[in-house]
Amino acid sequence: MGASLPHHAPVPERSSSGVRAAVGAPDELSDAQALDHAVAELVRRTRFPVAFGGLVLDGAIHVTSIHGARTHSLDGLVVEQARGLGGRALIEKRPRLAIDYRSARSITHDYDRAVLGEGIATLFAVPILVSGRARGVIYCGSWAEAPVGDVVARPAFAVADELSSELRIRDEVQRRLALARAMPGVSPALPAAAQEGLRETYAELRSISALVSDPAIRARLDRLEQRVAALSSDAVEPLAELDVRLSPREVDVLACAALGSTNAEIAATLDLKEGTVKSYLQSAMAKLDASTRHAAVVMARRAGILP
Template identity: 35%
Template sequence: MVFTATNNSYGEPQDLKTPMTRALKQLLASTGVSLAFGGSVDPNGLVKLDCFVGPTIGAVPGGEVAQGEGLGGKAAALRTGISVNDYCDEQSITHRYDPIIRAEGLRSLVAVPVIVSRRVVGMMYGAFRTFDIIGGRIERSVGHEVRALEQALVVRELAAPRVTGGELDAVRLREELRETHRSIRALARQASEPGVRKALAMMAERLMQATSETDNGAVQDIDSGVTAREKEVLQLAGAGLPNQVIADALGLSLHTVKSYMKSAMSKLHGRTRLEAVVAARTKGLIP
């Protein structure tokens, strides 16, 4: 499987743009960065910046970042996330794009590559216009959104052979429903009032049922043996969360989460977490 942003299963030249914009909106909401932006990476390693959430004066949009240059180019070359607290004074990166960064008034940035099928297909940035120490919380939030985007791209690519013509709208609707479901679950975890948490959980459950109903290609498998708790773990894993964050969100130990994941993988015949998530979604067990 090879994901190509300019020649994909749907035949749309900017197919990465829509899911990335959704991920950037989540990033802006969860971190409070001044600007969340990104774009696809072409086969030559050139980052094309065309996705923006937050105010911009127009210096960055339409820009291109070369392999190894600046923050994003270095992150793409190293295939890992990188953050700087003062971009223009940072000694570990090249400064080819300083005029653009200064024009936009950006100062503290983090860049994380989107990797699918072992190839960097996109880059996501979070940026502050003030001097902010980009520590663990911001880096984790960007990483979570990138992992969720990667898994969404893989799931969509796996489903692509089944998608033709009139089915495309249904596929997009399922993606929108899953993103909305994920947002509601995140709000439920943050809510302090028990009544609000319960109401949001009920909304999430109804939305999950709607997602399954819109998935005409799903094979319903009520006899899979996957427990409710295992479904919760799979759902959070499908959002790109690592085991420790899943454990914290569900109030479980890391060992227990690993045990649930291992059990779910066995029941769904998945060799990896991603295969288990894909199988669970295909069977309609999670949105």
């Protein structure tokens, strides 16, 4: 490997504000905001000083989020497929690493002006795969040559997986919304197959959220859950007014029960003991004044707790 780049004179660290232009209403979290959160997490979790990333638009990676940069060299960067480190990661659908970016021979150097202009010596690129399709790439880098072992790779993969899950869920929500809007005005009720798919999506959202410890990600997942649940609100009779407050775990268990899952299957999905699942079900049934799990699900739907 060649020599690392000289250390730049210290200047204030900066975060890209370009993501603001890509968002709509404050209550509607965009894909760009999800990406920006992931890039910020890269800096926090990997301890690499600079991170950036972009989603794919018209076949190219458009970098919209930058955290920790000391210059403006990366601003507006657009990476074509198969070009540079990120372009290789995109088409190969696997992480790519350049410990000494300047002398790396396995990549093209179309973007040296941006990368070397920031003073980056080591660069690690991880593709964001959603349902087998590369949707973007996130990068983390250092201003001196640095090894990328488990300390960096594992948290970077975790961030990529979290972003992938969120984008996949957002895609499904948008698909359901589009389906609902396309329904003929004669009958607002969703077809049975669409309604069942909606409930499966909601249950999966709940199971994913239950395994996430990051409060910011949990909050975003909660908003998506609310949107999924709201899709069926116009397709049913007016909501029943019930003075009932179920715990998050009771809702998780009921959402799985609504799909016909057994206690054992619910326990496996939510990583709980079967006896714990039974306890949550009994508690939810008592609160909803229901004698069976089926009746509890029906009451929860009438109250707008479940889709």
